[in-house]
Amino acid sequence: MKITVVGISHRTATVEVREQFALPGGLAGELLRAVKAEGVFGEALLLDTCNRTEMYLVAPELEDCATRMAAHLARLKHISPLPDASLLYRRDGTAAVEHLFRVSASLDSQILGEDQILGQIKNAYSLAVEEKSTGFVLNRLMHRAIRVGKRVRTETQLGRGAAGIPHAAVELAIQIFATLAGKTVMLVGAGETAELAARNLIACGVSNIIVANRTLERAQRMAAQLAQGAAGVTCPTADDESTAGNDTTCPARPSDDALPITRAIGLDDIPNVIRSVDLVICSTGSPEAVLTYDNVGEVLRTNRRPLFIVDIAVPRDVDPRLNDLSNVFLYNIDDLKSIVAANLERRRHEMPRAEAIVSHEVELFSNWLDSLQVAPIVKLLQEHFDQLRRAEIKRYGKQFSEADNEQLEVFTRSLCKKLLHEPLTFLRQVSRDNSIGDSETTVEIVRRMFGISQPDEPAENT
């Protein structure tokens, strides 16, 4: 049995090309059913995310798997002509295993160390199990891949620290407030960026949202939209289990959190409400500061609760002097970018440790995979000896009493076991240690030596 991976990813193709191979909706399941029905591949699994579409296959021969996959895609997506199969990369055997383990460790992700790929792998495996397209080899491979992902996340710092601006803002907020559940957020400016940030915060449990804008109608419109909830966004700091949907650039599954209470105000009302706010996100297009020391400084000076202000507007919306107030923590876009950059640098330093885990696990899996090559011959050899043993007992058994026959049974079993011990040990060693010799050749020699036939060919000695 051979393992191979055929696919396309952000490393090898642009998004326009990847789109041709992506399988939205229920097409992934359909593809697995089609592959299974074809009967060429013993096992199949599809990993389809925004950054990659990969098919893991197990079969005795895997010659034209890239062309077959392209043909299936063309049929399912009603594309003509066929997507160019030469765009797909292919890795066989240990290289395929290593590739999957690097993917699950997030070493192959667009954002190094991102934590959502593991959830995506789990989903892909669940789908394959549902479609009954996995078997002995892929089941073990996927369990190992998930284990590798978990080991890398717990034993290294590869996934530590925010790797995106919204994530950095949420992480900072959590470092200040412990939890965002029940907190009040004020959005200053009703732009797209503020809305996206607000949806992230709603997904993290924020319960009250105030939208402040120069035009009250626009603020009201956004407040009404946000009142519908996070609309498919997940909390960037949520744990692996809860973000087992898609990666950061994909629409994720909707949050089950309660809907937030929202209200709209004009910019002039900000000083009246800011005392009750925990987090402010500013993103107006105003050429001048909206939150100045003069209009909110005095209110915030006597405010005892911490206030976290994220100013992502350029030019800046918030007077930097507000950061001088004891309970105000003001971060602008450059501060957040430098946090992200520092985190990514820290992640890069962790790569060698993650690579070491991957290498170790690849070695373990490869050993197991190699042992599978001799497993059938070991079984056949044992059966062959047992058949001979039974035949001889049948032939000579009548010459012994019933009590002696029992002894004979025990004796012949023990003899066969002893005779087979050295050859079986040798075979297992061959599969483990390739330096002794090519395991396929060895298996063939043993087969011929004992006259054991292939499952689909007649035995030579019959």
Add this chain to the structure above:
Amino acid sequence: MAETLLSLANWLLPLVYLVLLIDYGATFFLRTKTHARNAGVTAAVVFHALVLVMRSIHLGRPPLDGGYEILSILAFSTAAVYCMLEAAVRDRRAGLFIFILVFLFQYTSTVFMAGGVAEQVGKSSWARLHIVPAIVAYTAFAVGAIYGLLHLLAHRNLKRHSVGVLFDRLPPFDLLGRMTWYAVVVGFIFMTISIATGPILAKHMKAEGAPAIWDPRLAAKIIVGSIAWLIYGVAILGRLVGKWSAPKVSVVGLTGFVVTVILIIATTVL
């Protein structure tokens, strides 16, 4: 036999706290198990409680009568308070700092108790009525000082936009501020009780022929307690009336603890 067992347990206690200190050190430096349940700290507290019960039975009195016995009680109560706090907030990141203090308390107590140093403070139940609230107060002040210190560090990091070594190794800023505040309030209440029971104790001690209030050592203790009470009272008033920010309360709380420790050492040595 009982003597040997107690002696063994007495040496085991700092060892147990040292193991916990290493475990919390690993949590802090390696960022592992930061929000995990910790059965170890509960087991240590239960073990320490058993040792104290054994000691009480053996001595025929609560182990409150000497400075070094009180240090052990302080180690126990600090660990117990932290154990409850950790269970409530499910955050282990402050543990390292708490257990540095706990270990130092217990190690000092063990070493001096093993050396046979004993200081008789008071034997009457009135004395214990005065001492127990004082121990609770000093425990709260110690815990509050550690949370206050971490709170100020977190405040400094967030203000400077620094995501260095300490950034996510510390518990959240708001949580640290609340913990400091609760510790200051609890410490102040128990110190008030301790000070209020002082005159009753003085009356009974006088009847038993104990030193008068103008005895220098006793007077020093009264002064230390009063100064601590005054500083923490200022912090509480500032927060409730003066609308002080949480970091300001932490500064005063930390100052109160440092001043108290310096005064205790000074009055003991002098």
